Amino acid sequence: MxxxxxxxxxxxxxxxxxxxxxxxxxxxxxxxxxxxxxxxxxxxxxxxxxxxxKRLQAERSYYPAMFRAAYARYPRIPAGALEALAYSQSRWHQLRPDRNGEPTHGDMPRAWGVMGLYAGDGFADQVGEAAALLGTTPEQVKHSPSTNILAAAVLLDRELRGSARDDEALAQALQRYAGFGESPGATVGAVDAYARESFAFDVLLGMDRGVNDNGIRVPERAVQWERAFPADTLARLNAPLVRLDLDRDTVETEAFAIDPRSEQLVTRQAAGNAVAGNGIADAGSVQSLATVDFPGARWVTSPNYSSRGGTAVREVAIHTMQGSYAGSISWFQKASAGVSAHYLIRSSDGQVTQMVRESQKAWHVRSHNPHSIGIEHEGYISNPDWYTTAMYNASAAITRQSCARYAGIVCTRAMKTYTSADLSDSSYDILGHQNLTDNSHTDPGKYWNWSKYYGLINPGSGGTTKIVDSFESSVGHFVTSPAYSGSTTGISTASTAARNCSIRHGGSCSLQVRLVDNTSSSASWAVRLLSGSGNPGSNTALSRNGRVGFWVFVAGSGMSVAVGIDDSDGTERSTSKAVPANKWTYVEWKLSDAAQWNAWAGNSNGAITASTVKLDAIWFLHANTSYTVNAYVDDVQLRN
Incomplete structure (x- = not known):
């Protein structure tokens, strides 16, 4: 068998x-x-x-048993850590770089197996170290999924020093485990430390949110972020602090505050203190925004750049890293790597790190370097699950800014499809690495959705319905549970949001929101079901001239729904609408009608005033009840 x-x-x-x-x-x-x-x-x-x-789902069905075997052998590893580690490194896909036909990306060290283990070439030799600890061969670690998972487990178990099993110990162990940066025992530079922190953060984020999509299963459990990282690191990493009790939070100080809109820790120190002498600017500070060319990006200095020599910028080149966000940050800051890009984008939430100023030439596309902007996207070309909505949105925002900033870049002169004719055409202003005549690379590959990207950088207008989330193939923007937001009251962490294909309004599937009462609270239910994890940068731009709405089905009476909208001056919340039980009902709100909006957080004024806005959340409102209530959402949309 x-x-x-x-x-x-x-x-x-x-x-x-x-x-x-x-x-x-x-x-x-x-x-x-x-x-x-x-x-x-x-x-x-x-x-x-x-x-x-379909093929990825079939492959992934074998991994849960392998994870269970690894936990049985190494019981010190916290539950969910291995699944989250595999999600962060490979999206649960066996990496086989010797068979993918892709040239090494800037000689980026290759990762192997479902756990994405490095085998030297500039990073740690995790494969060799694990093989020695397991008493097996490096080839077995590279090519056998079960051995690869055990290899990651033995390495992580080695780093889980002492008896502590809290999030602080796990975060530190993951940073030691990461596999990049200076050799063990050496002094770790600031950029490598940041890369290792980013790696640990991404693994913990998978555990904190949980994943239940396309065959990937990472169990959700609340991460104590304030224990996992120091306050300045939390602000720099965009760490979610959604489960903190804001009234008793000891992290909030004179230097740090919690943004009520995003529920994240942000810096509030003076601009003069924003940048330490390590090349890393703190997010949220005035000087950080002045340092970067794209507002909201993190700044990490790469030594791999040179002068454009007066050449005008006229091109945006789209890349796939063939590796992780954290690993690429570490690699691009090495002078010996001889490679860089202007921007790197994280898959999980669309976080942007800038490593080269746009006024300088990054080293990413050979003869095209003098006139191009380079955007690197986390992931591998063989696996479309890396190309998330948050990543597309962040990347498109950078490209739209480039179109506005440089006369030589026109957003309508972008690739629309992936065909042999397109791949041989380098006349586009916005194109893939694969299009460029003196490059042998094939990224971003055939799973990069050029049609979707074209629509994001050229938003349409007038007389259309824009489906923001249909839930046919994934949970879309709704990647967190109903209890995830700190603004949510009345329900327990047993509440879930998952794709369901037995009840739907249109198509094949909907989003099932299962609301379970918190028996220790008598508070009414006010559920802030976050879109894009509450991060405006992870959401799709919507025109103020439209009406935002969705179809909803509630298996019980007494439910009202509303939406939150991130406006230019804060987050506004709509008036609530009561929905009848056991029938599909369409609800919508006109964005330009001030009578339908109330001030909620930030400097909001109870009116939608920006020309484009973002959906912050869908709200479910109900009197306290001991019953579990199932609600279903379908076809979240904007109608013009």
Whole structure:
């Protein structure tokens, strides 16, 4: 029986290699076609994307048993840590860099297996170290998924020093485990320390949010962020502090405050204290925003740049890192790497790090360097799950800014599709690394959704319905549980939000929001179901001239719903609308009608005043009850 399982897994892993994936020979159903069209995916691209997702789900079905075996062997490792580590490093996909046909990306050290272990080449030799500890061979660690998971487990167990099992111990262990930066025992530089902190943060974020999508299962459990990292690190990393009791929070000081909109820790020190002498600017400070070219980006200095020599900027080059966000930050700051980009974008939440000023030439596309802006996206070209909504939104915002800033870049002169004709055409202003004539790379690859990206950098107007989330293939922007926000009251952490394909208004699936009463509280339910984790940068821009709405079905009476909107001056909350039980009801609010909005957080004034805004959250409001209530949301949209 065991031989059959491993053989099937080997076939599944081979199926999802980065060689060409054929389209679905059986075509798509009407519902599948509608869902794909709503994401901007059509034709051969849509069928290829759908086929790859099915293959990834098949591969991922084997991993939970392997994780359980690793926990049984190394019980000191906290539950969920291995699943989150695999999610952070590979999105639960067996990395086989010797078979993907992709040139090494700026000689970036390659990662192996579902746990993304490094094998030297400029980073630590995690593969060799783990093989020695397990008494096996490096090749077995690289190519056997079960051994690869055990290899990561033995390395993490080694770093979990002492008996402490709290989030502080895990965060420190993950930073030692990371595999990049200076050799063990050496003094760690500020940028490498930041990269290791980013790595640990991304793993802990997966545990904090939980993941239940496309075959990936990371159990959700609240991370005590204030214990995991110092306050200045939390602010720099965009760490969510959503579960802190703001009335008793000891992290908030004269230097730090909690933003009521994002529920994140931000700096409030004077501009003169914003940048330490280590090349890293603190997020949220005045000087940080002056240092970077894209507002909100983190600044980390790379030595790998040179003068443009007076050449005008006329191009944006889209890249995929073939690696992790944290690892790329570490690699790009090494002079010996000889490679860099202007911007790096994190998959999980769209966080942006800038490493080269736009006025300088980054080293990313050879002869195109003098006239291009380079944007690197976390992930691997073989796995479309890296290309998240938050990442697309952040990247598109940088590109839209480039179109406004440089006369030589016009957003309508961007790639729209992935075809052989497009790949051989380097006349676009906004194009992939794969388009450039003197480069052999194939990123961002066939799973980068050029049609969606074109729509984000060229937002349409007039007489249209824009589906923001259809829930056909994923939970979209709604990646956190109903109890995740610190503004939520009355419900317990047992509440969940997950894609459900048994009840829906249109298409095949909806978002099921399961609300469970907090028996230790008598407070009425006020549930802030966050969109984009409450981070405006992770949400889609909506026109103020439209009406925002969604379909909702509630299996019980007494429920009202509302929405929160991130405006230029704060977050406004709509008036609430009562919804009847056991029937699909469409609810919407006109963004330009001040009578439908109330001030909620920040400097909000009870009116939507910006020309474009972001959806902050869907609110569910109900009197306190001991009953569990199931609500379903479908087709969140903007109507013009």
């Amino acid at each position: 065991k031989h059959v399982i491993w053989t099937a897994l080997a076939l599944a892993c081979a199926t999802v290699s980065t060689t060409a994936v054929a389209g679905d020979a059986h075509g798509t159903t009407a519902d599948e076609a509608r869902a794909l069209a709503e994401t901007g995916a059509t034709g051969d691209f849509a069928r290829s994307l759908q086929a790859q997702e």
